[in-house]
Amino acid sequence: xxxxxxxxxxxxxxxxxxxxxxxxxxxxxxxxxxxxxxxxxxxxxxxxxxxxxxxxxxxxxxxxxxxxxxxxxxxxxxxxxxxxxxxxxxxxxxxxxxxxxxxxxxxxxxxxxxxxxxxxxxxxxxxxxxxxxxxxxxxxxxxxxxxxxxxxxxxxxxxxxxxxxxxxxxxxxxxxxxxxxxxxxxxxxxxxxxxxxxxxxxxxxxxxxxxxxxxxxxxxxxxxxxxxxxxxxxxxxxxxxxxxxxxxxxxxxxxxxxxxxxxxxxxxx
Amino acid sequence: xxxxxxxxxxxxxxxxxxxxxxxxxxxxxxxxxxxxxxxxxxxxxxxxxxxxxxxxxxxxxxxxxxxxxxxxxxxxxxxxxxxxxxxxxxxxxxxxxxxxxxxxxxxxxxxxxxxxxxxxxxxxxxxxxxxxxxxxxxxxxxxxxxxxxxxxxxxxxxxxxxxxxxxxxxxxxxxxxxxxxxxxxxxxxxxxxxxxxxxxxxxxxxxxxxxxxxxxxxxxxxxxxxxxxxxxxxxxxxxxxxxxxxxxxxxxxxxxxxx
Numbered sequence: 001x002x003x004x005x006x007x008x009x010x011x012x013x014x015x016x017x018x019x020x021x022x023x024x025x026x027x028x029x030x031x032x033x034x035x036x037x038x039x040x041x042x043x044x045x046x047x048x049x050x051x052x053x054x055x056x057x058x059x060x061x062x063x064x065x066x067x068x069x070x071x072x073x074x075x076x077x078x079x080x081x082x083x084x085x086x087x088x089x090x091x092x093x094x095x096x097x098x099x100x101x102x103x104x105x106x107x108x109x110x111x112x113x114x115x116x117x118x119x120x121x122x123x124x125x126x127x128x129x130x131x132x133x134x135x136x137x138x139x140x141x142x143x144x145x146x147x148x149x150x151x152x153x154x155x156x157x158x159x160x161x162x163x164x165x166x167x168x169x170x171x172x173x174x175x176x177x178x179x180x181x182x183x184x185x186x187x188x189x190x191x192x193x194x195x196x197x198x199x200x201x202x203x204x205x206x207x208x209x210x211x212x213x214x215x216x217x218x219x220x221x222x223x224x225x226x227x228x229x230x231x232x233x234x235x236x237x238x239x240x241x242x243x244x245x246x247x248x249x250x251x252x253x254x255x256x257x258x259x260x261x262x263x264x265x266x267x268x269x
Numbered sequence: 270x271x272x273x274x275x276x277x278x279x280x281x282x283x284x285x286x287x288x289x290x291x292x293x294x295x296x297x298x299x300x301x302x303x304x305x306x307x308x309x310x311x312x313x314x315x316x317x318x319x320x321x322x323x324x325x326x327x328x329x330x331x332x333x334x335x336x337x338x339x340x341x342x343x344x345x346x347x348x349x350x351x352x353x354x355x356x357x358x359x360x361x362x363x364x365x366x367x368x369x370x371x372x373x374x375x376x377x378x379x380x381x382x383x384x385x386x387x388x389x390x391x392x393x394x395x396x397x398x399x400x401x402x403x404x405x406x407x408x409x410x411x412x413x414x415x416x417x418x419x420x421x422x423x424x425x426x427x428x429x430x431x432x433x434x435x436x437x438x439x440x441x442x443x444x445x446x447x448x449x450x451x452x453x454x455x456x457x458x459x460x461x462x463x464x465x466x467x468x469x470x471x472x473x474x475x476x477x478x479x480x481x482x483x484x485x486x487x488x489x490x491x492x493x494x495x496x497x498x499x500x501x502x503x504x505x506x507x508x509x510x511x512x513x514x515x516x517x518x519x520x521x522x523x524x525x526x527x528x
Contacts, residue, residue, distance in 0.1 A: 074404045088399035102403045
């Protein structure tokens with residue numbers, strides 16, 4: 001269980017999260033939706049303790065992590081894994097070394113057990129034949145899948161995904177979405193997926209949270225989201241419909257600005 | 270007026286913060302050398318990269334420095350009929366000053382900027398965050414092995430530079446100035462005292478520390494994508510070169526005082 005209570009965060013004097021509260025129950029997949037620069041990735045980084053909030057409380061499995069020293073965060077992170085937006089595979093290591101990185105570091109298992117875990121994880125993402133390849137030899141979709149395999153190899157209870165399908169073609173997007181769904185069904189993992197890709201959100205979410213400029217606009221199920229009245233949510237979900245209406249423009253808050261037609265533009269009676 | 274004072278205040282705070290962060294990074298990297306895990310393989314890898322990889326440039330630096338010193342020294346000593354003592358001049362100036370400083374500047378250009386660009390690339394591609402997410406301390410994993418390698422290999426490279434500079438001086442002294450080899454080498458070693466050798470080894474240890482830590486600090490504090498990587502690399506090179514020259518002056522002052 002991950003719980004944010006009234007979390008506030010500023011970057012260079014600009015608020016990134018304002019009084020943000022959310023809850024991710026164990027075994028659920030929660031999707032955090034929102035436009036670019038809305039504060040979605042900040043939420044993931046706060047969960048991992050890579051960033052510290054200015055105020056508020058963040059609890060992971062009941063344990064407060066705000067103010068926890070870096071060395072104590074290691075124990076919290078041991079139960080988590082993150083799939084970064086750009087995959088963040090280690091350039092100088094092979095796929096095998098990347099996937100088994102944490103296991104090699106921890107030295108808790110014998111080498112043959114580590115090897116088995118690596119192969120199992122790569123089989124799960126369908127990339128068992130890339131063991132000796134370097135990250136530079138892989139395509140964007142393959143890198144994302146290796147990043148998921150790396151996350152899986154350490155048997156985490158929580159996986160955090162930062163834009164897992166950004167920049168991928170439809171086939172790779174589908175593959176990643178299916179992997180996220182399978183992980184929830186088969187492994188019953190707690191997953192937090194940050195995305196602005198609606199297809200991914202609709203496919204994998206148990207619950208959705210929408211963030212806009214650091215504020216939580218919505219928290220509920222997919223059906224509730226689709227029927228939400230907030231113009232900013234409607235614009236985000238159906239920009240082609242809303243913004244195609246004559247006189248409607250996106251305003252700086254992500255809502256709609258309706259401009260009355262001028263005399264010249266009016267249709268003659 | 271008020272805004273200028275506030276700007277000055279912010280700038281000064283920025284400098285103080287940089288010094289504080291740099292000191293914290295140095296302390297964490299140093300402490301990392303005494304805590305498990307040791308990352309011995311990484312340390313050996315960086316020793317090879319810094320040491321063997323920089324061998325060619327320090328060999329060239331050493332040989333040409335020695336040859337130039339012999340040529341210039343001969344011009345200065347000739348009016349006094351003391352050309353045969355040229356090796357005294359070469360050995361003392363190389364061991365005390367030129368060897369450590371020139372080797373360090375060359376290594377800063379090659380290794381310091383390399384460290385900065387490598388860590389900066391890792392920073393902008395989120396690999397440093399990935400390390401933390403995997404439960405690894407990035408300072409222990411990335412900075413400490415480089416620091417240990419640098420502090421060991423820069424003195425080794427300096428000793429090689431010194432030896433090659435003496436050899437370069439000998440080539441000019443013997444084949445151009447017709448100085449007897451026995452005379453050259455005897456005076457070269459006679460001129461050196463034990464504390465010259467000790468001070469000549471303390472300097473490269475400090476320079477190795479500066480080269481590595483400035484490169485690591487610049488790399489780990491990179492922001493702004495590929496432009497930031499370029500800026501960090503330049504910053505590491507410039508800062509470490511200036512710091513090498515400044516600390517050389519202060520160390521020399523202290524060593525002269527100590528005698």
